[in-house]
Amino acid sequence: MAEIDAGDLLPNERVMDAVADGEITQLTRGAGTRYADEGDTFVVDGDSFTVVEIEERKLGDMTDGDAEREGSPSLSAYKSRMKRAHPGGFEWDDDADVLTYRFEPAE
Secondary structure, rough: OOOHHHHHHOOOHHHHHHHHOOOOEEEEEEEOOOOOOOOOEOOOOOOOOEEEEEEEEEEEHOHHHHHHHHOOOOOHHHHHHHHHHOOOOOOOOOEEEEEEEEEEEEO
């Protein structure tokens, strides 16, 4: 367990603001890089958060519930957001390996 820089896990200021507001409670990233470990903490706007779970999965395993925890109203909206956020030609690949980081306010 370590304190990590929020910017190592959270890709931009918009996501950091949404985490601080409680709108985002998990983040899914490509499995090529591990950005945190379970038990790691990070600080956003003076509030501490703890990574409580990291799940190895396939991108195609994501559900509407996952999308909502990532700040989108549905999986369809999440897919569209990912395409906009990655203008270099992001393609949704159900078989892509990803890591889902779940976090909550630290006690």
